[in-house]
Amino acid sequence: MIIGIVGGTGDIGEGMAMRLAPLFDIIVGSREQEKAQTSCECSIEALKKIGKECTLKGVSNQTAVDDSDIVILAIPFKHLSGTLETLHGFEDKIVVSPINPMEKRDFFVFVPPPEGSAALMVRKMLPESARVCLAFNTIAANKWRALTEELVYSVPVCGDDTAAKQKVMDVVNKVSKLQAFDAGPLAVSPLIESLTPLLLNIARYNRMKDVGIHFR
Numbered sequence: 001m002i003i004g005i006v007g008g009t010g011d012i013g014e015g016m017a018m019r020l021a022p023l024f025d026i027i028v029g030s031r032e033q034e035k036a037q038t039s040c041e042c043s044i045e046a047l048k049k050i051g052k053e054c055t056l057k058g059v060s061n062q063t064a065v066d067d068s069d070i071v072i073l074a075i076p077f078k079h080l081s082g083t084l085e086t087l088h089g090f091e092d093k094i095v096v097s098p099i100n101p102m103e104k105r106d107f108f109v110f111v112p113p114p115e116g117s118a119a120l121m122v123r124k125m126l127p128e129s130a131r132v133c134l135a136f137n138t139i140a141a142n143k144w145r146a147l148t149e150e151l152v153y154s155v156p157v158c159g160d161d162t163a164a165k166q167k168v169m170d171v172v173n174k175v176s177k178l179q180a181f182d183a184g185p186l187a188v189s190p191l192i193e194s195l196t197p198l199l200l201n202i203a204r205y206n207r208m209k210d211v212g213i214h215f216r
């Protein structure tokens with residue numbers, strides 16, 4: 001299974017690439033292929049230091065879509081529509097949105113688009129056959145990057161295509177100690193995306209770092 005990360009050079013994308021590369025074939029996308037290749041070289045070095053061998057390929061965002069079975073959209077919400085407008089070929093792909101539309105005002109606020117969530121906006125922008133799911137919204141980028149630490153978090157996953165959602169949950173469950181939970185259809189996505197501003201407010205007002213969720 002090949003997983004492509006659009007915007008895979010960013011905070012969360014690069015961290016995800018490092019965690020996923022020892023487990024799956026990962027291709028890292030960028031607007032600039034050279035930037036993606038440099039990011040991959042750094043990630044391979046970081047993984048080597050902890051004794052993990054992997055291959056990681058840096059490509060354009062379009063190639064990351066074309067050559068993968070699962071596409072993770074690791075881009076900021078404000079660049080989501082602009083990025084999707086430049087890309088094509090999502091037909092029949094599993095597309096995963098970890099995107100949280102939010103703003104930092106006096107505190108963190110969930111600011112969804114008219115569709116109700118970033119994932120629902122992705123659903124509207126992509127072809128009907130794209131199998132859109134939401135996952136990974138509530139894990140902080142620096143946790144993905146802390147390669148010697150286990151990721152002990154619950155990961156709510158939602159989507160309308162049951163088989164696609166199961167595949168995404170299978171991916172989640174292979175990473176460190178992450179545990180996937182089926183949260184229902186894509187219509188549930190506003191609830192999940194709004195968890196992140198909540199976690200950030202809790203971290204801020206309680207002087208905590210990298211607050212995550214664990215269902216039990």
Ligand SMILES: NC(=O)c1ccc[n+]([C@@H]2O[C@H](COP(=O)([O-])OP(=O)(O)OC[C@H]3O[C@@H](n4cnc5c(N)ncnc54)[C@H](OP(=O)(O)O)[C@@H]3O)[C@@H](O)[C@H]2O)c1
Pocket residue numbers: 007008009010011012013029030031032035036073074075076077079082083098099100101136137138139140141142
């Ligand atoms: N950071 C976190 O802790 C975290 C946690 C959970 C979920 N998320 C979600 O994950 C997504 C990515 O977050 P991030 O913190 O990784 O973002 P980021 O580092 O700010 O950006 C990710 C990538 O987006 C691309 N990008 C930047 N500006 C762009 C533009 N104008 N047009 C198109 N692409 C552009 C860049 O890739 P290239 O320059 O290589 O093209 C960049 O490396 C967000 O939607 C966020 O809500 C983040």
